[in-house]
Amino acid sequence: RKEVEQDPGPFNVPEGATVAFNCTYSNSASQSFFWYRQDCRKEPKLLMSVYSSGNEDGRFTAQLNRASQYISLLIRDSKLSDSATYLCVGRGSQGNLIFGKGTKLSVKP
Amino acid sequence: EPEVTQTPSHQVTQMGQEVILRCVPISNHLYFYWYRQILGQKVEFLVSFYNNEISEKSEIFDDQFSVERPDGSNFTLKIRSTKLEDSAMYFCASSETGVHQPQHFGDGTRLSIL
Numbered sequence: 001r002k003e004v005e006q007d008p009g010p011f012n013v014p015e016g017a018t019v020a021f022n023c024t025y026s027n028s029a030s031q032s033f034f035w036y037r038q039d040c041r042k043e044p045k046l047l048m049s050v051y052s053s054g055n056e057d058g059r060f061t062a063q064l065n066r067a068s069q070y071i072s073l074l075i076r077d078s079k080l081s082d083s084a085t086y087l088c089v090g091r092g093s094q095g096n097l098i099f100g101k102g103t104k105l106s107v108k109p
Numbered sequence: 110e111p112e113v114t115q116t117p118s119h120q121v122t123q124m125g126q127e128v129i130l131r132c133v134p135i136s137n138h139l140y141f142y143w144y145r146q147i148l149g150q151k152v153e154f155l156v157s158f159y160n161n162e163i164s165e166k167s168e169i170f171d172d173q174f175s176v177e178r179p180d181g182s183n184f185t186l187k188i189r190s191t192k193l194e195d196s197a198m199y200f201c202a203s204s205e206t207g208v209h210q211p212q213h214f215g216d217g218t219r220l221s222i223l
Binding site: 031038049087099 | 154
């Protein structure tokens, strides 16, 4: 089983839509979790950490289900500026980040 | 907001040459990392560094690679005898403390091996 798996997309949605990304992880990538976004040919930028209790930051909500080894990201009222690749990231026991391949989102006017 | 800075932004090198990629982590951060991303592929961990020594490295980080913190601010990645397949974006990252702190990335060095 791959360490962090994501649907590669692309997700093409209209402005204002709600979109959800899912991710599964293996035991080797299970210390902690994050969502990063990456614009084309740019560095990954931290979007939010993911906690078992779920957490929300404005239009973004992240959930972690340890029993199912499943992580989600919900984006409400999507904006054109949300267009990017969203990286699901786990963490190994030594602190190294383990990246998924990313899910590409295109928000259209 | 403090940020991780990397130089150069683009490095073009002949195969077989040595390159040094430079990073200045955020000043109060204690943990430093190098990652790479081959075009079209996922970001891959190379090495982590804490307290002036390597704390973890991946199977990619073989004898061709080395890291150093030559002074109080710089963190370097050296690649000896470069190969075509070393062409990638190389990202430096740092985190404040502990295994669970988020890592902040520099904007990367694009390495092109000819």
